[in-house]
Amino acid sequence: MAFSEQRLRDDSGTGRNCLAFALLTDRWIAFSRARPDQSLMDRLAHLNPAQRDAVLTLSGPLLILAGAGTGKTRVITHRIAELIRGGIEPDRILSVTFTNKAAKEMLERTQALLGSGRRQKKPLISTFHSYCVRVLRQEIEALGYPKTFTIYDRGDQESAARKALRDVKIAETSLSPGDLLAVISRWKMTGITPQLSGRNCENDKEVLASSAYRKYQNNLRACGAVDFDDLLLLTNQLFDEFPEVLDRQQQRFDHVQIDEYQDTNGAQFELVEALVRKHQNLCVVGDDDQSIYGWRGAEVSHILNFQQHFKGAKVIRLEDNYRCTARILELANKLVKKNRDRHDKTLRAYRELGSSVRFRQFEDEQVEAENVIREIAFLIEKKGVAPQDICILFRTNEQPRIFESELRRQKIRYVIMGSQSFFDKREIRDILAYLKVLDNPRDETSLLRIINVPARGIGDTTVETLLKRAVRMGCSLFDAVPSALAEKEITPRAAEAIARFRRLLDDFRAQLQARPGDLPNIVSQLLETIDYASEIQKQYANEDMQMIRTEIMDQMVDSLRTYTAQAEEPSLSGYLEEALLVGREEDSDKDQKLNQDAVRLMTIHSAKGLEFKRVYLVGMEEGLLPHKRSVEADTATAIAEERRLTYVAITRAQDHLMLTWAAARKKWGKKKLSIPSRFLREMLGDELPEANPSAGGSDH
DNA sequence: AAGGAGGGTTTTTTT
DNA sequence: AACCCTCCTT
Numbered sequence: 001m002a003f004s005e006q007r008l009r010d011d012s013g014t015g016r017n018c019l020a021f022a023l024l025t026d027r028w029i030a031f032s033r034a035r036p037d038q039s040l041m042d043r044l045a046h047l048n049p050a051q052r053d054a055v056l057t058l059s060g061p062l063l064i065l066a067g068a069g070t071g072k073t074r075v076i077t078h079r080i081a082e083l084i085r086g087g088i089e090p091d092r093i094l095s096v097t098f099t100n101k102a103a104k105e106m107l108e109r110t111q112a113l114l115g116s117g118r119r120q121k122k123p124l125i126s127t128f129h130s131y132c133v134r135v136l137r138q139e140i141e142a143l144g145y146p147k148t149f150t151i152y153d154r155g156d157q158e159s160a161a162r163k164a165l166r167d168v169k170i171a172e173t174s175l176s177p178g179d180l181l182a183v184i185s186r187w188k189m190t191g192i193t194p195q196l197s198g199r200n201c202e203n204d205k206e207v208l209a210s211s212a213y214r215k216y217q218n219n220l221r222a223c224g225a226v227d228f229d230d231l232l233l234l235t236n237q238l239f240d241e242f243p244e245v246l247d248r249q250q251q252r253f254d255h256v257q258i259d260e261y262q263d264t265n266g267a268q269f270e271l272v273e274a275l276v277r278k279h280q281n282l283c284v285v286g287d288d289d290q291s292i293y294g295w296r297g298a299e300v301s302h303i304l305n306f307q308q309h310f311k312g313a314k315v316i317r318l319e320d321n322y323r324c325t326a327r328i329l330e331l332a333n334k335l336v337k338k339n340r341d342r343h344d345k346t347l348r349a350y351r352e353l354g355s356s357v358r359f360r361q362f363e364d365e366q367v368e369a370e371n372v373i374r375e376i377a378f379l380i381e382k383k384g385v386a387p388q389d390i391c392i393l394f395r396t397n398e399q400p401r402i403f404e405s406e407l408r409r410q411k412i413r414y415v416i417m418g419s420q421s422f423f424d425k426r427e428i429r430d431i432l433a434y435l436k437v438l439d440n441p442r443d444e445t446s447l448l449r450i451i452n453v454p455a456r457g458i459g460d461t462t463v464e465t466l467l468k469r470a471v472r473m474g475c476s477l478f479d480a481v482p483s484a485l486a487e488k489e490i491t492p493r494a495a496e497a498i499a500r501f502r503r504l505l506d507d508f509r510a511q512l513q514a515r516p517g518d519l520p521n522i523v524s525q526l527l528e529t530i531d532y533a534s535e536i537q538k539q540y541a542n543e544d545m546q547m548i549r550t551e552i553m554d555q556m557v558d559s560l561r562t563y564t565a566q567a568e569e570p571s572l573s574g575y576l577e578e579a580l581l582v583g584r585e586e587d588s589d590k591d592q593k594l595n596q597d598a599v600r601l602m603t604i605h606s607a608k609g610l611e612f613k614r615v616y617l618v619g620m621e622e623g624l625l626p627h628k629r630s631v632e633a634d635t636a637t638a639i640a641e642e643r644r645l646t647y648v649a650i651t652r653a654q655d656h657l658m659l660t661w662a663a664a665r666k667k668w669g670k671k672k673l674s675i676p677s678r679f680l681r682e683m684l685g686d687e688l689p690e691a692n693p694s695a696g697g698s699d700h
Numbered sequence: 701a702a703g704g705a706g707g708g709t710t711t712t713t714t715t
Numbered sequence: 716a717a718c719c720c721t722c723c724t725t
Contacts, residue, residue, distance in 0.1 A: 099715075129715050154714080176710085228715055295713065396712055401716095452701090459701045494701090538703090581715070605713045627712050645713080668710075669716065 044078055046071070046350075051316055056082040059255075061276075061310035063303070064285040067347040068332070068651035069323025072285050073609065076257060077106055079283065080123055081113040083255055093123040094253040094275070098260040100127055100582040102609060106259075124253075128268050129228060129581055132235040136226075139238055139245050148573060150225040150440045151580045155429055157181055157227050159445050164216040168208065175208055182295075183209040184216060188229040189265045189297035194218075224442040232267040239274045250278055260609070261286035261306075265297035273309070280310060288343050289336050290648050292605060294641050304343070321347040321651075323611050325354020328657050332650040335683050339640045358658040359680065364671065365402055365619075365662045372616050372660060373406040376599060379614070380412065387413055389613035391600040393649045395625045399618065400601045413598040417606060427536065427552045432579065434526065438509050439572045444477065454535035457497035465489045466498075478502050504529065516571050520560040527553060604649045615653035617646075620661040622675040646679045 066072035097103040103125045161177035194214040201207045239246040261284035276282040326349035362368040379385040407414045433446040452458045469480040485495045564570040626642035
C-alpha cells in the first residue's frame, strides 16, 4: 500500500507542517532522525504491509494484542480515519475508550488525520458510561424510571451506602460503606440482583451486605438516581427486554472498536456483544499485561478468550516497543514474566540502550520526597529539562501530599492529575447537591445534604420526623410537612423554615427552566441568596483558608461558564452529566496553559496510556506496592495484578527511570520500618542496594 | 437548633 | 492528620 500525502499527515495536531515534510523528503528524514519513534509510528511504517492492511481496513472480529509503547492508540486512530476514507459514514463508527480524556484526544487526532474537510458528521468516540447515558436519556422511561435521572458519583454512593447500613440496623456494623459498595459493585457486574444476592451468601458479611444492597437499590430508585454500575446494567436490561431498542442501537453502527479491552468487565462485554451481534465488526485493542482494574470487575479472560467469543477472529500482535529505552524495557519484561496466565510475549526494544535505571533507598518518606524533588529542581534549573517531561508515580492518593509540599517549597510548578479533588471538595459537593436537587426534585440524598446548609433552622429532629412520615405516607419530605405540623410533630418555626426553603428551590428551578442558557448567573445568584460565603466564614477560622475556599466557589461558577459557552444546548442535566462522568472537565484555557509546563504527579492507575521522558516511581515498599490489601488477600491473582501495576508504571518511562523507597514510613502519625518491595528483588536479584541516602544531582 | 469538644475511624486503585 | 459522628452546652 502506497502512502498518499494525506496519510503522511501528523496525527498530533500539526497537520500542515507534516504535509510540508512529506513533500521535502530530505527534511522528512532529518525529522525522522530527531524523533524516529514518532514519525515512524505516524506513518505506521513499523507494521508490515499485511498487518497494516488488516489493522486499517479488516472487517469482522479483530484482536490487536499490543504491548506497552507499541503505538496502539495511533494504530486504532488511523484505523478510524481509514474506515472513513474507505467510505464508512463517520457517525456509523463507535469507538470506546477508557476515559473521556482519551476519547477527546482520539477524536482530535482522527480529525487531524482526515484533514479539516467539510465533514459534518463525527465518529462517536466515548467511554462505555457516556455512551450508556446517551442511550438511557432517550430510552430509560421504558424501564419505569423517570426521564430525568440523577447520576450518583462516588460521594453520593457512599452517603447512600451509609444510609442503607443504618437502615439495616445491625448493632455491630462490621461493614464499612466502602466495603459495602465494593460488594454491591461486584454483584452488579456479575448480574446478581438484590433479590438473588440473598440466596448464596458465604458469610455473615455477605448476608448483611445483601440486605443493605436491597435497601441501597430501593433508595436509589426512589431518588430517581443511578450509580455508575447501573448505567451499564440498565442499558443491558433495556437491550434484553426491549428488542426494538437494541435493534435501533445495532442499526446505528457499522463498526465498533474498543480500546483497553483487557479492562472490560462482564457488563461491558455483554453490551459489546449485543451491539455487534449482527455484523461482528468489532476491533478490540489491549494488552493482558496491563490489566489493572480487576478490583473493578475487569476480567482478563475477555481478551484471552476473544477468539472463542467471536468466531473467526483475526489476531494481530504488535510487539515492537517504540517508547522505552532498551534498559527500561528489559527491566519491565523481566518483572512481568513472573506472572502466569498471560499471553507469552516479549516486547522488542526499538530504541537504544539508554541510561541505567536507578534504584535508591532513603531514610523515610520525607527524605525520599526531598531528594526526588531536589533532583527535579536541579534538572529543571541546571539541565533545562522541561517540567512536563517529568512524572512522579504513586500507588495511593495519600502519597503525593508530601511531594506536593516539597514542590511548593522549591517553587516548582506541578499538577496533580486525575485526582478528582476538585469535585471532592466539600464546597463543590454542596453546590452540586443544590444543582442535583434543582434538576431532580426526587433526589433525596442530595436534598438531605443541603437541607440545612447553610444553617436555616431545619434541625436534625425535624428532618428525621419528616423522613419517617414521608416513608409512611409514601410522599416526598416536603409533602409530609402539613400533616406533621397539624399533629404537632414539628414546630411552626421549623415548618416555616422548610416552606421558605421550598419556595427558594421552586423559584430557582423555574428560573432555570425559563433560561437554561443563563445557568452560571442563576447559580451565582443562588449562592448569593443562600449566603454560602458566610457559611465558609463560619466553617474556617483561618483567613487564608476562607480565601481559598471562596475561590473554589468562583471556580465552580467558572466551570459552569465554560460548560455553557461550549455546549450546544446547555442544560443543568448536561452540566451534571459532564461533571460526574468526565470528572474535572476542561480546565479553563488559562489553567491548561499553566499546566503545560508543570511536573506531573499521579497514581499509576491514572497514568495508564500516558508516557513521560522521566519517571520517578516512589514508595516501592511492601504494603504499598504490592499494596497491603492485596498482600492480605493472599491470592496469586491479587499479587499478579500489583505486579502488572508495577509493569505499567515502569513502561511509562521513555528515557529515564528511578525507583525509590523509604526504609521507614509514617502511617497514621506513627513511624514504622518498611520492607523493600518484593518486586525490586524480582527485578534485581540480590543486587538490591542497601541504604543510599544521598542521591541529589544527577548521574547520567 | 446551633456550635463546639471529644472520640473514633480511616486509605487502594476509578468510570 | 483529616474527617465524621456523637454528645454536651448554650
